[in-house]
Amino acid sequence: MIYFDNAATTYPKPESVYNEMDKFYREYGVNAGRGSYQVANEASRLIDETREKVASVLNVKQNKEIVFTESATIAINLILKGLDWNKGDVVYYSPFEHNAVLRSLYYLKDKYNLKLRQIPVEEDSLEFKLDKLKQMFIKETPRLVAVSHVSNVCGLIAPVEQIAKLAREYNSSVLVDGAQGAGLVDVNLEHVDYYVWTGHKTFYGPFGIAGIIMDENAEEPATLIHGGTGRASERKNMPQQIPVKYEAGSSNIQAIAGLNTALEWLQEKDIETIFKHEKELTQELIAMLNEFMEIDIFIPDNLENHFNVVSVSVSGYSPHNIGKILDEKFNIAVRTGLHCAPETHEFLGTMPNGLVRFSIGYFNDKNNINNLKDALNDFLI
Amino acid sequence: MIYFDNAATTYPKPESVYNEMDKFYREYGVNAGRGSYQVANEASRLIDETREKVASVLNVKQNKEIVFTESATIAINLILKGLDWNKGDVVYYSPFEHNAVLRSLYYLKDKYNLKLRQIPVEEDSLEFKLDKLKQMFIKETPRLVAVSHVSNVCGLIAPVEQIAKLAREYNSSVLVDGAQGAGLVDVNLEHVDYYVWTGHKTFYGPFGIAGIIMDENAEEPATLIHGGTGRASERKNMPQQIPVKYEAGSSNIQAIAGLNTALEWLQEKDIETIFKHEKELTQELIAMLNEFMEIDIFIPDNLENHFNVVSVSVSGYSPHNIGKILDEKFNIAVRTGLHCAPETHEFLGTMPNGLVRFSIGYFNDKNNINNLKDALNDFLI
Numbered sequence: 131m132i133y134f135d136n137a138a139t140t141y142p143k144p145e146s147v148y149n150e151m152d153k154f155y156r157e158y159g160v161n162a163g164r165g166s167y168q169v170a171n172e173a174s175r176l177i178d179e180t181r182e183k184v185a186s187v188l189n190v191k192q193n194k195e196i197v198f199t200e201s202a203t204i205a206i207n208l209i210l211k212g213l214d215w216n217k218g219d220v221v222y223y224s225p226f227e228h229n230a231v232l233r234s235l236y237y238l239k240d241k242y243n244l245k246l247r248q249i250p251v252e253e254d255s256l257e258f259k260l261d262k263l264k265q266m267f268i269k270e271t272p273r274l275v276a277v278s279h280v281s282n283v284c285g286l287i288a289p290v291e292q293i294a295k296l297a298r299e300y301n302s303s304v305l306v307d308g309a310q311g312a313g314l315v316d317v318n319l320e321h322v323d324y325y326v327w328t329g330h331k332t333f334y335g336p337f338g339i340a341g342i343i344m345d346e347n348a349e350e351p352a353t354l355i356h357g358g359t360g361r362a363s364e365r366k367n368m369p370q371q372i373p374v375k376y377e378a379g380s381s382n383i384q385a386i387a388g389l390n391t392a393l394e395w396l397q398e399k400d401i402e403t404i405f406k407h408e409k410e411l412t413q414e415l416i417a418m419l420n421e422f423m424e425i426d427i428f429i430p431d432n433l434e435n436h437f438n439v440v441s442v443s444v445s446g447y448s449p450h451n452i453g454k455i456l457d458e459k460f461n462i463a464v465r466t467g468l469h470c471a472p473e474t475h476e477f478l479g480t481m482p483n484g485l486v487r488f489s490i491g492y493f494n495d496k497n498n499i500n501n502l503k504d505a506l507n508d509f510l511i
Numbered sequence: 512m513i514y515f516d517n518a519a520t521t522y523p524k525p526e527s528v529y530n531e532m533d534k535f536y537r538e539y540g541v542n543a544g545r546g547s548y549q550v551a552n553e554a555s556r557l558i559d560e561t562r563e564k565v566a567s568v569l570n571v572k573q574n575k576e577i578v579f580t581e582s583a584t585i586a587i588n589l590i591l592k593g594l595d596w597n598k599g600d601v602v603y604y605s606p607f608e609h610n611a612v613l614r615s616l617y618y619l620k621d622k623y624n625l626k627l628r629q630i631p632v633e634e635d636s637l638e639f640k641l642d643k644l645k646q647m648f649i650k651e652t653p654r655l656v657a658v659s660h661v662s663n664v665c666g667l668i669a670p671v672e673q674i675a676k677l678a679r680e681y682n683s684s685v686l687v688d689g690a691q692g693a694g695l696v697d698v699n700l701e702h703v704d705y706y707v708w709t710g711h712k713t714f715y716g717p718f719g720i721a722g723i724i725m726d727e728n729a730e731e732p733a734t735l736i737h738g739g740t741g742r743a744s745e746r747k748n749m750p751q752q753i754p755v756k757y758e759a760g761s762s763n764i765q766a767i768a769g770l771n772t773a774l775e776w777l778q779e780k781d782i783e784t785i786f787k788h789e790k791e792l793t794q795e796l797i798a799m800l801n802e803f804m805e806i807d808i809f810i811p812d813n814l815e816n817h818f819n820v821v822s823v824s825v826s827g828y829s830p831h832n833i834g835k836i837l838d839e840k841f842n843i844a845v846r847t848g849l850h851c852a853p854e855t856h857e858f859l860g861t862m863p864n865g866l867v868r869f870s871i872g873y874f875n876d877k878n879n880i881n882n883l884k885d886a887l888n889d890f891l892i
Contacts, residue, residue: 464548
């Protein structure tokens with residue numbers, strides 16, 4: 131299989147991730163707990179160490195908390211549903227949000243009569259219109275601004291730092307969905323209240339572990355999931371310390387061991403090197419796709435703001451059919467349709483069928499691009 | 512390590528679980544999705560097959576839905592917080608509930624002014640008083656009855672079938688927390704609306720996969736976690752079909768592969784054989800502990816209603832100290848304290864320090880019991 135679906139989950143994982151995850155789970159696969167027995171203490175130690183590695187890879191400073199959740203979706207739900215909403219609060223969100231954000235916001239809109247406002251973006255260039263956004267903030271003060279760090283459809287890197295800084299001027303909370311870029315795409319989290327990441331994408335770890343980088347001064351969302359915390363068990367309510375307040379239930383020590391190893395791999399291999407490799411391959415992919423008259427590419431004009439995801443339409447074919455041909459005839463894996471980001475496709479004018487998405491990972495190489503080119507040549511010309 | 516903490520998570524797992532989980536994740540570790548590419552289809556097929564195996568191991572009939580969640584804690588939150596509560600609704604729950612149930616109920620009590628009533632249990636014998644429960648139901652009609660299938664502190668098997676049948680007579684919903692017994696302890700789910708199970712305990716699978724056996728006629732809880740569902744992405748709300756309504760986010764295909772193999776192992780090894788092995792070892796453990804004058808055992812009088820968890824107090828020692836000695840001097844792993852079940856300890860009169868818990872798994876043997884005996888002999892006499 132030639133795998134161009136890294137935006138859904140990076141595949142394969144580094145060899146060390148598979149190995150260490152298996153090894154750790156065999157040797158220390160117990161329910162973590164400080165002050166229990168040695169192996170449980172070791173599992174706890176690994177959890178603490180992994181938090182530190184997440185902070186290190188994301189260049190997080192002292193004033194942030196590292197919360198673990200089972201998935202980025204759960205992390206986003208925790209934040210959005212845990213805020214102390216008032217009726218009529220105004221939420222700004224980018225056109226590039228995933229359904230984890232969108233469906234949560236629509237649920238909250240019904241419940242609290244929220245006013246949802248799309249952040250303005252220039253349709254052709256995909257430039258964020260920050261001046262216009264400021265005008266909108268003046269007119270309707272933001273309660274929350276939610277931005278996808280990297281679009282899972284068009285690879286657009288949002289100007290997170292500028293948006294967050296602007297939002298802070300209006301005392302707004304800021305949520306950045308970093309699922310598609312965390313670890314690889316540099317980001318300054320100074321003004322970001324909640325940065326959501328996941329283990330199984332650009333961190334090159336496994337499913338089952340994700341979380342939030344939460345600013346110490348951020349509004350503390352209410353607990354979403356109540357349950358056992360392994361300490362202060364006599365309390366009828368959840369302990370209020372972060373992160374324990376958000377981490378009810380058994381820790382998935384296998385997934386955390388996998389993430390730990392993945393973060394080590396990222397740092398040993400060097401994040402910049404990985405980023406550069408993916409960036410260069412993406413450029414080759416774009417250049418190759420540009421050779422085909424039938425193909426329209428949906429990426430920002432300024433490729434400085436673009437990373438590793440390239441979605442296209444092919445005239446004469448539905449996205450689904452392109453996916454089917456590439457899969458069945460050439461064993462090339464892509465993801466077609468709406469990519470759980472319907473408003474992105476509304477914005478791009480590609481509803482209801484969506485696009486064909488190619489997404490690059492570290493384990494792709496030039497041969498993969500050439501193979502894709504041969505495949506396209508085979509049936510397009 | 513001699514491992515007596517199987518009630519926290521069974522350890523080790525069957526060799527095939529480690530092997531197949533690693534193998535499947537290496538070969539098919541993508542984001543599942545029907546109608547995508549072959550490997551993603553294969554991941555989807557595994558998910559469907561695993562649902563069927565869960566149903567098969569639990570002897571589930573046609574009229575039940577198999578919902579996957581990331582943990583039993585999330586499953587319990589989904590159900591309890593998703594019900595359409597009215598102010599003043601009456602909830603009955605057993606004295607043996609875990610904090611996933613208790614803390615959720617206390618949260619809901621504050622929100623909806625729920626009346627929480629403990630199901631009466633005879634203090635010495637640990638017999639459920641069903642006649643008295645019926646009187647209580649007549650006086651205050653139950654809206655929900657929540658029962659732990661097997662107590663994680665005293666191994667008491669609740670009379671689930673009788674309680675559920677009685678509750679149904681009063682049109683109450685019935686939630687059974689099967690985290691401690693699912694797969695091994697036989698249960699008739701006919702009158703149970705929601706049976707919660709987890710992969711990493713008596714199913715002998717990994718962390719990261721759990722779920723609900725939901726009756727087709729049960730009240731459908733509202734969605735707790737909103738997000739992407741890989742289909743019907745254009746909808747602003749979650750698709751309303753079960754299970755997709757409750758399964759937002761990427762499927763943890765590695766954990767599901769582990770569970771799949773574990774369920775296969777259970778069936779091949781024969782569930783009755785495993786149950787019998789654990790039951791017999793537990794009896795030996797009890798007999799051995801009974802030899803010590805200093806030790807008080809907290810189990811039901813009728814050992815027909817008991818499974819694989821034995822908690823004790825030791826006169827002259829705090830539970831914590833017993834755990835510490837067993838760990839540090841003898842490398843024996845037990846779990847001490849409150850076991851995230853504070854009301855069980857209130858009921859047993861063992862607050863605030865709790866008990867020392869020994870919990871048996873399939874991979875324990877007679878030697879383990881003898882080693883524990885030697886250790887206890889070493890410092891108790």
